[in-house]
Ligand SMILES: *[C@@H]1O[C@H](CO)[C@@H](O)[C@H](O)[C@H]1NC(C)=O
């Protein structure tokens with residue numbers, strides 16, 4: 001229905017000429033790029049809107065500039081008369097610096113205007129980062145084309161890419177970003193793609209900035225069967241969030257035949273698409289006291305919002321909180337007067353959106369930063385090196401190989417071929433920071449100097465590093481190099497030089513005798529303690545922190561540092577194997593979210609493990625209130641969940657070979673002084689093979705009842721997804737505060753209990769009452785859905801730990817953004833609660 005965005009934006013002479021510029025507004029956070037504008041003409045104020053446009057030149061490195069045919073220029077606002085086109089490369093990207101986690105209206109404008117005199121009709125794709133946004137078909141004679149979405153930025157960089165799909169050359173005229181309040185235009189998933197934005201009037205004037213403070217573009221529209229009413233009086237907007245312009249709400253439509261309903265419809269691409277509608281309502285007729293205006297709102301034949309009466313001279317926005325789907329993609333909404341109503345229905349303005357998903361995760365940010373570093377350090381101006389390095393696959397940067405698991409997992413770069421690139425200078429050390437790299441080819445370049453130690457260390461861990469031979473033989477210069485440097489740098493200090501020389505001498509002499517094996521046994525030795533040392537440490541096992549099947553955990557001191565000493569009871573035969581597993585594993589792996597092993601004692605029958613001391617005990621104690629009744633608040637719980645997830649993720653993908661913990665549970669998550677979470681107890685951990693085998697079969701099922709993956713239990717297949725299941729149970733404990741097994745509950749197992757509560761769809765009954773409702777629905781639902789996904793009976797359906805950690809991070813972000821906004825709102829004493837949902841708001845249980 002209605003005019004399109006395209007029609008509106010372009011015929012400016014008619015549409016915008018009488019807009020008054022009287023009220024000056026601020027354009028804070030607006031990004032207005034006039035693509036193709038020469039830098040020396042930038043910036044300028046566009047005369048109709050008074051918006052300040054700047055040149056796009058500093059936001060990308062490619063493309064050529066042009067202007068539309070001179071005869072067409074008068075039809076368009078100045079920013080849309082120039083353009084940038086991209087004859088080279090497949091994908092060309094703008095890199096915009098934006099505010100992170102901010103809701104933006106993003107508008108792209110394309111006017112071909114026969115700039116090249118070819119009378120062509122270019123067709124190409126538009127991408128938002130690694131995700132396709134839409135296909136652009138910029139006709140020669142048409143008014144051009146605009147695309148608009150409302151989207152929340154995930155980082156402080158937004159990439160908008162134009163992708164050549166056939167023979168035609170992509171082009172762009174303008175790029176406009178407008179920040180919106182975070183709590184407007186809420187969608188349950190994805191982003192919102194513009195379908196329509198109209199106000200009901202027989203005027204021929206579009207409305208934009210500055211009338212619309214967010215620079216939404218409103219088209220006037222009035223179907224023949226409706227009639228316009230208007231007012232000169234002010235229409236109050238007490239809410240100040242959707243901020244419709246006065247020009248838009250001072251007119252309204254009612255049916256021309258007063259007894260008829262008002263019906264409007266729109267189409268979506270498919271039956272599966274979801275849509276949101278925003279209805280702007282204000283009664284702007286002076287009505288007699290004995291008159292009523294009341295109507296039902298019926299969406300797709302179903303009454304969604306029963307009797308509604310618009311406020312008198314006060315605007316309200318009605319929208320559906322739950323996305324609507326429409327049979328065959330055809331959506332129909334009807335405003336139908338009730339029996340009691342003496343006046344026909346009325347509506348002032350309408351916005352319609354379709355949900356658009358951008359599912360593909362961007363490549364791991366550390367990898368991206370490293371790649372940009374390489375590009376900038378070596379001035380590699382490769383045309384394909386734009387946009388996301390790994391995805392979509394067809395635009396993979398040349399010389400890279402990536403590991404792309406699924407859309408929800410950020411891809412990692414695993415191989416980098418920079419051979420024959422005329423690279424000069426030192427061998428880049430920062431490559432060592434790309435932890436997922438397995439292969440680097442730097443041969444055929446003119447690099448010099450020594451190979452950085454960090455890279456050599458990575459090589460020992462299995463990185464395949466291909467370099468020109470002379471760099472390797474250059475090893476001898478490695479020893480000379482520091483001497484020269486020191487002599488040069490410290491002529492004033494003879495002592496330092498002597499020390500260095502002595503150290504080098506010792507180093508030279510000792511080096512051949514230190515083989516890899518010996519060094520690790522040396523390390524082991526340093527961490528080995530005698531039984532009498534352990535006795536001293538714990539003051540003869542005086543303070544017992546806890547007990548378990550294995551023995552006891554005692555408090556102790558080692559060089560004034562607090563430690564926890566796990567003493568294994570001599571009776572347990574299984575104990576020794578687990579003890580060995582744990583020592584071997586913890587000496588090998590190190591991660592901030594795994595408990596740190598300081599040492600061990602292995603003296604005949606006396607076995608002990610010495611760990612760093614974790615002041616706040618284990619997570620279970622906190623959740624069950626055993627710990628002096630103090631309660632972990634919601635953000636702390638999310639933080640603990642994130643950190644534990646990262647610890648497990650490290651075992652799964654950071655270790656070589658990968659490990660499965662096999663006993664993830666809330667008592668094995670320890671909390672430090674500042675509630676930092678660390679995973680403990682690796683006695684049952686197993687490595688599993690990588691390669692074609694995706695699981696290991698085990699004869700003994702080990703683990704803890706309640707946390708045990710049913711698939712592992714039944715099939716004896718062990719995969720890292722068993723830990724994901726156990727973690728899902730921990731997450732449920734974190735969210736609900738419920739014991740895992742509680743015979744006094746109707747559903748004694750927490751999983752069954754959660755499912756039954758979910759069926760009621762009531763979040764408050766699931767959440768831990770100790771939280772006293774100090775949480776938001778967004779992040780709590782998301783966490784709950786994640787927990788349910790982790791405990792999916794089929795391991796293949798469960799997310800991996802990378803995904804889990806990522807989603808938990810998003811939960812925390814959702815929560816933090818909300819609290820941030822709440823405090824801002826509190827400052828501006830803003831009223832809320834007027835936005836009425838016309839579809840009931842019950843989240844679905846999964
Ligand atoms: C136009 O915008 C500028 C700032 O960009 C402002 O200083 C000026 O007052 C505005 N003019 C009008 C007529 O609003």
Ligand SMILES: *[C@@H]1O[C@H](CO)[C@@H](O)[C@H](O)[C@H]1NC(C)=O
Nearest residue numbers: 059095096097157372386387
């Ligand atoms: C994108 O812009 C940001 C901020 O201006 C900058 O830090 C970053 O290096 C740019 N990235 C690319 C790929 O040009």
Ligand SMILES: *[C@@H]1O[C@H](CO)[C@@H](O)[C@H](O)[C@H]1NC(C)=O
Nearest residue numbers: 202228229230231232250251
């Ligand atoms: C109200 O509508 C009438 C009839 O269309 C029109 O003549 C009049 O100019 C309008 N007034 C305003 C304030 O728009």
Ligand SMILES: *[C@@H]1O[C@H](CO)[C@@H](O)[C@H](O)[C@H]1NC(C)=O
Nearest residue numbers: 288289290291292341342343
């Ligand atoms: C409302 O009141 C007016 C007079 O004030 C009267 O003419 C009219 O019939 C009344 N309408 C109804 C529906 O009662």
Ligand SMILES: *[C@@H]1O[C@H](CO)[C@@H](O)[C@H](O)[C@H]1NC(C)=O
Nearest residue numbers: 417419420441442443444466
């Ligand atoms: C490294 O690059 C060179 C030159 O392109 C090539 O000959 C060699 O096979 C590459 N080595 C590996 C391990 O990919």
Ligand SMILES: *[C@@H]1O[C@H](CO)[C@@H](O)[C@H](O)[C@H]1NC(C)=O
Nearest residue numbers: 380381418419420421422423
């Ligand atoms: C490297 O330099 C040579 C000679 O200057 C040049 O022909 C070649 O194209 C360059 N290669 C690359 C990848 O830049």
